[in-house]
Amino acid sequence: MLIETGIPTPEDIQSVTPSEERFRKGPVAIAECFQKIPCNPCTKACVKQAIRVEPDINETPKIDYDVCNGCGACIARCPGLAIFVVDKTYGENEALVKLPFEFLPIPEAGQKACGLDRSGKELGWFRVEKVIPGGKKNMTYTICLAVPKELAMEVRNIRVGGYQNG
Amino acid sequence: MIKDTEILVIGGGPAGLCAASAAASLGAHVLLCERDYVPGGQLVKQTHKFFGSEKQYAGDRGIHIGQRLVEDVANNPNIEVLSEATVLGMYEDGIVTVLHDNRHLKIRPKKTIVATGAAEKFLAFPGNDLPGIYGAGAVQTLMNVAGVKPAEKVLMVGAGNIGLIVSYQLLQAGVEVAGVIEAAPHIGGYLVHASKLRRAGVPIRTRYTVKEAYGTDSLEGVVICQLDESWQPIPGTEENIPCDTLCLAVGLTPLTELCWQAGCDMAFIRELSGHVPIVDENLETSVPGIYAAGDVSGIEEASSAMVEGRLAGFSAAGALGYQPEKAKELCAAAADELRELRSGPTGAKIMAGLSKVAAKQKAEKGGACIC
Ligand SMILES: Cc1cc2nc3c(=O)[nH]c(=O)nc-3n(C[C@H](O)[C@H](O)[C@H](O)COP(=O)(O)OP(=O)(O)OC[C@H]3O[C@@H](n4cnc5c(N)ncnc54)[C@H](O)[C@@H]3O)c2cc1C
Ligand code: SF4
Ligand code: SF4
Numbered sequence: 001m002l003i004e005t006g007i008p009t010p011e012d013i014q015s016v017t018p019s020e021e022r023f024r025k026g027p028v029a030i031a032e033c034f035q036k037i038p039c040n041p042c043t044k045a046c047v048k049q050a051i052r053v054e055p056d057i058n059e060t061p062k063i064d065y066d067v068c069n070g071c072g073a074c075i076a077r078c079p080g081l082a083i084f085v086v087d088k089t090y091g092e093n094e095a096l097v098k099l100p101f102e103f104l105p106i107p108e109a110g111q112k113a114c115g116l117d118r119s120g121k122e123l124g125w126f127r128v129e130k131v132i133p134g135g136k137k138n139m140t141y142t143i144c145l146a147v148p149k150e151l152a153m154e155v156r157n158i159r160v161g162g163y164q165n166g
Numbered sequence: 167m168i169k170d171t172e173i174l175v176i177g178g179g180p181a182g183l184c185a186a187s188a189a190a191s192l193g194a195h196v197l198l199c200e201r202d203y204v205p206g207g208q209l210v211k212q213t214h215k216f217f218g219s220e221k222q223y224a225g226d227r228g229i230h231i232g233q234r235l236v237e238d239v240a241n242n243p244n245i246e247v248l249s250e251a252t253v254l255g256m257y258e259d260g261i262v263t264v265l266h267d268n269r270h271l272k273i274r275p276k277k278t279i280v281a282t283g284a285a286e287k288f289l290a291f292p293g294n295d296l297p298g299i300y301g302a303g304a305v306q307t308l309m310n311v312a313g314v315k316p317a318e319k320v321l322m323v324g325a326g327n328i329g330l331i332v333s334y335q336l337l338q339a340g341v342e343v344a345g346v347i348e349a350a351p352h353i354g355g356y357l358v359h360a361s362k363l364r365r366a367g368v369p370i371r372t373r374y375t376v377k378e379a380y381g382t383d384s385l386e387g388v389v390i391c392q393l394d395e396s397w398q399p400i401p402g403t404e405e406n407i408p409c410d411t412l413c414l415a416v417g418l419t420p421l422t423e424l425c426w427q428a429g430c431d432m433a434f435i436r437e438l439s440g441h442v443p444i445v446d447e448n449l450e451t452s453v454p455g456i457y458a459a460g461d462v463s464g465i466e467e468a469s470s471a472m473v474e475g476r477l478a479g480f481s482a483a484g485a486l487g488y489q490p491e492k493a494k495e496l497c498a499a500a501a502d503e504l505r506e507l508r509s510g511p512t513g514a515k516i517m518a519g520l521s522k523v524a525a526k527q528k529a530e531k532g533g534a535c536i537c
Pocket of ligand 3 (some may be wrong): 031033039040042043053060061068077078079080082083101358
């Protein structure tokens, strides 16, 4: 159980997973934020107002997958580092996972990083496609990782360091 | 020599800084005493992004919020800040004594806002006096304020927000975190914090406690064991965790010595994590002219500490005759903001505690009337 281990259950994840039909249309944000806490910066981060925390600040966030275009602007703004973007249309066999990252060293685009699941288990080495700095104030990086399609809903972190070139 | 001041704010954390700014914005003159080298309170070591709403700068990192509050105070000509100024005593005749620059200052404020924050709790177990056993606050200060790597391998005790966040910051500093253990059956902190720690590979184990710590000259390891439904150790579940540091994040308790000394009515309220001064809706204690805001009146969050600080600051300034009508409106707005912050399940405990405070406050007021 999430509240005993910190690992969301498959049911938790299922409850926020967009439909395959939506995945076929392109990148989409997923908020893995399952607990009612007084928090809402995600709503302000999305200029398209795709994320809502309603009726009050304690509600869990709801993303309108029809409005969200997967731009990823919300990822670095969430203090819980709970928002990810998944693009299953990225390649024939590959999906792109955009995840928040706050450790040094930061990998560089083109390098390979070891992908981890929600329990920190290693899932393999994946290509870093892009690294987006959060800027001087925000400071959270967004790492864009190309992963096998079937791991798109599994990879949620990378191991710090040991990045491989090429 | 006695120094006169309109409003004295004790403590330069988020509550104290906001109290000073709020009171000064209405025109009152404020003196703020902070015992540390710099004001900022807990915020100077919070490198993570804060929760809450935009109104309380949510999404910004704690250190940046602190810098902003400190700048607001520094830029306000109505506020004087004394750092390295520890308030030692509050006396019946209204004199407050302060140790500053090796001198003993006497201050006579018209109103006083106590915003002294909280102190860390400790845990009793064999070996708990070994070097290498710290409170989470000390580890965080070493790491994030002094820039010292505090350990090679840490075991964290406590899966509340502080335990989870400090564990994450230890990882960021390149320290190995062997795990987080928690005696309760559930993780007490925000689950998003727990999840980000867990996906970095740190195990979180609920229903575990420290059995003993061992080591010759300093800590070499910790024996942990599992607890049953009635919180009793289960024999045979002992496990040895080698580590050079054990970090305790087992809760905070309000730092209320000055309130006791000033003669404020106090009550033990479990939900607020200890003895707290009984305050009214304007955060005034039973001693007229003394207010309490932030963690000192119940352990909560920086977001609510800031709003409580504002509320106390506005009401103290209003009571001194500075724009009393406007002060009243601003107090009402701050009270609304607090209600919103506390309206969810995580605020339910605080609300339960505060309603006990309100009940006691009414009872005491009622009593006074009858006499
Ligand atoms: C690890 C950690 C993570 C946290 N994360 C969050 C978060 O994400 N979001 C959030 O909203 N909150 C968070 N908090 C809680 C938040 O930091 C506190 O609730 C908040 O700082 C309380 O503010 P305060 O002003 O009441 O007390 P403090 O910040 O503790 O400030 C009290 C000040 O008073 C000074 N003082 C005490 N006694 C005296 C004296 N006698 N004379 C002079 N000065 C004195 C102290 O030196 C201190 O500077 C976190 C706390 C910790 C420890
Ligand atoms: S990915 Fe972009 S559009 Fe989608 S919710 Fe986040 S900010 Fe909004
Ligand atoms: S900002 Fe992040 S943690 Fe806060 S409500 Fe939104 S998704 Fe949850």
